[in-house]
Amino acid sequence: MQQYEVAVLPGDGIGNEVMPEALRVLEVIGAKYGVRFGFRHFDWSCETYRSTGRMMPADGLDRLRDHDSILLGAVGWPGVPDHISLWGLLLPIRREFDQYVNLRPVRLLPGVTPPVRDKEPGDIDFWVVRENTEGEYSQLGGRQGEGTPNEMVLQTAAFTRRGTDRIMRYAFELARKLGKPHVTSATKSNGIYYSMPYWDERFAAISAEYPDITVDQDHIDILCARFVMTPERFDVVVASNLFGDILSDLGPGVTGTIGVAPSGNINPERDYPSTFEPVHGSAPDIAGRGIANPIGQIWSAAMMLDHLGLPEAGADVVRAIEQVLTDASAPRTPDLGGKATTEDLGKAVAAAV
């Protein structure tokens, strides 16, 4: 029996509550498809930071390296500045393991009322492909004149040919694979002087390799507006690290699925493990009450299945999620207007599988 080794990092807050539900669903789907999962738990979190001064042990990345995949909950907690918790755990994992694709679905789900009007499930169904290792998220920069009126901070974004080309190729390949032969590039070459014209240049070069795929490009400001006004026109959207971050929260905002959206941090070559995690954070306001919605974590596990080479199993989990959301008698957590617990909803999805 094929066994997959999964590093499980629940992280902070509700990460600890939603993770068991994803593992529950994985056990069930494993039994159904005749595969096994070995889960190794790592409790690295803001608590680790408070007791040790580090978000993970010095050899943390090495301890993750040999897994087939990483399933992550949520990282961040009040009292630990975000740039510490994230640059101490989440972002080093993305970079060390060259998870250069951040992939997120934007999808109107049955049973979820979106904030936008006149849209049906099926109308909005696209993917945001975000560059995940370079660009605007950089530690290049610094401060001069600290504490003086002349104080100044510089922050440098870095775009390499290699990093830019490979994310664009991934987007085009995905469009082909999905049979959605249309890629939109997020740019801002009218305001950002060097990096974005370069982004456009590479987009033109790479799109020439894919004559079967139609392209367009929008500046990030109007693109964000179009996510709200005409979300049905997108199929695959490719964006830099920052723009992709924005678009992949905005998209689920438009579909009303921000609490349940998943994401993959993917190394397509499989040289390293990829990380799958929900888009939502650790939610200090509801943490500890057992009422967090586990669907984002479960859906992330479904994306993981797909990446591990088990696409039918992944699709099966997504189908189970949709079935539970459509079934009026199924349990609902408070964010969905019900009174169910995290566990109730997790069990319902597991049963639907």
Next chain:
Amino acid sequence: MQQYEVAVLPGDGIGNEVMPEALRVLEVIGAKYGVRFGFRHFDWSCETYRSTGRMMPADGLDRLRDHDSILLGAVGWPGVPDHISLWGLLLPIRREFDQYVNLRPVRLLPGVTPPVRDKEPGDIDFWVVRENTEGEYSQLGGRQGEGTPNEMVLQTAAFTRRGTDRIMRYAFELARKLGKPHVTSATKSNGIYYSMPYWDERFAAISAEYPDITVDQDHIDILCARFVMTPERFDVVVASNLFGDILSDLGPGVTGTIGVAPSGNINPERDYPSTFEPVHGSAPDIAGRGIANPIGQIWSAAMMLDHLGLPEAGADVVRAIEQVLTDASAPRTPDLGGKATTEDLGKAVAAAV
């Protein structure tokens, strides 16, 4: 009689069609309030670039300097790369005249159906205050290894204490003036390592000067989602150049007013002229047909009146716009679902004044 000298730059495309309607309304409102406007026209545009290699003459900025204000249409045209047209005209004006505030209303208008559901005029009514002279829009950077596989582009954002503090103070002062004692800061200090933690640091320092005003801050990704999900919670939003650019298009996207939204590029100290321009672009697809909606240009003129010290006149123009939009028998341009011309709609607003 008080006379204001206004530099009129229609620019490209529909800029030339909507501008006359704004001037028409200004004539009428001037007569009503007993002030006069002297309009000096400048035809600088992408055509200027094609014939002279420059977007404006070498002494262009000097020729604008002595005006009380600048009214601009739209800049940009296919065939002239955006970073040339904008860095050759629009952005130098913003910088030379230290127009460090970019101010835009986000407002649900009567008679306009927004893409979001369950919102009424009055529910959404806030201002985006965008830093307009530094930050991510910079010409600091460059390219190395051009044409090689090792090619790399760096782009440096610069945040000064002076630039950061003054935009934040403007936002707090505006909140006080409007009687909306609540300011939201757009940040991304969890991902952008130097500049955004600095932004947060200054926001904390400046907010301490305004104990009467409540504050919150959101990372730009979730903030964009919240613009769609809960736009009613915002009053004044302060943001860096790039984030403000995004938010001030997204906001009008949410309210369905992107075709009619105005903006001010303001030097609050009035050491230099400020520029008022619609948010929409030159719209090559409909240019030349006389069907562009002139309301964004007219509303920009209203913001100009406010800045010139004629707030009643400005409010009067906004009221006239709302009246025309609410009146079912008033002319409507195609974007509003009607068949009227630019001139029809401009005349209707002028008549309502």
